Amino acid sequence: MRVVGDLKHGNLTTAQHPGPLGRDRAVVAIGFFDGVHRGHQLIIETARAQAREMGAVVRIVTFVEHPFRFFRPETEFRYLTTIDEKLAILEQHGVDIVHLVPFDVKIANTEAEDFCRDILARQMKAHVLVVGHDFALGKGRNGTIPVLASYGRELGFEVVEVGPVMSEEGLPISSTHIRGLIAEGDVTTAGKRMGHPYTLSGDVVAGDGRGRSLGFPTVNLRWPEMKLLPATGVYITRAFIGGATRASGEPHPAVTNVGYRPTFDGKTLSAETHILGEVPPHCEQARTMSLDFVQRLRAEQRFDSVDSICRQIRKDVELADEYFVQTGGWKQ
Known part of the structure; x- marks a missing residue:
């Protein structure tokens, strides 16, 4: 697995970071992936299946800092996984390339349309964007799944939505819920929800x-x-x-x-x-x-x-x- 971190500079190109075996088409997933829990793993597995069908690479875009810390710097926040831990788990799940970038003012103010056109379509050569059921990107989270699908039809990529993985109680598995379990000491249940x-x-x-x-x-x-x-x-x-x-x-x-x-x-x-x-x-x-x-x-x-x-x-x-x-x- 290759790790690169130049997305924020706008100079990410397939010429600089070509896919393995010369593959330049990509299946992309974006998120913080804190804990890389079973819901995240399903997104990655879906991306890998899509990539196998078209001979593409799996690219994950994730961030050094959680967006919550950017928007709410005064609020205490603790991570489920360090950067090294997260990268190790992503590699175990067969990701080809990880773009590890700071979540900064430029990222926060990027409009969804600009991100789709300049990053996903033009630079990453994305053919598929795999997203979770509650995903949104861009300034103000205006890039909802229907909006992204509309941009995809124009720019040449498909949006594949992955439903939530449910817990035994019938609730969607989330990083927020797992943080609560860890804080309570219920590491056994947390491990089941995380898948590790x-x-x-x-x-x-x-x-x-x-x-x-x-x-x-x-x-x-x-x-x-x-x-x-x-x-x-x-x-x-x-x-x-x-x-x-x-x-x-x-x-x-x-x-x-x-x-x-x-x-x-x-x-x-x-x-x-x-x-x-x-x-x-x-x-x-x-x-x-x-x-x-x-x-x-x-x-x-x-x-x-x-x-x-x-x-x-x-x-x-x-x-x-x-x-x-x-x-x-x-x-x-």
């Missing part, structure tokens, strides 16, 4: 050694500031040690505590991971780690003694061990 586990990646940092003194050494993670953190609590996780993303690390079964450690200082938010079983020596020197959040075991709580917290940690470890034995899921 919720992941937290970052740098390994030194801790204060308290876990080791209790008999449960931990690997401490520093995560990106704009990444959504699951609700405080104890989780069954898979730790991919030594990788900037889950695809590049070595997997290990683990238990992770997200919280403030109220039994001790209660002030600093941390993500501390205890690896189950022996950790290979080379992993102890790893500088990066990625965590798959599989299941929440319990809320974070304050204990009245060191003995009581050790007893509870042992129970947490036993539950995680039982989960991995039953599911064989630590290498997934």
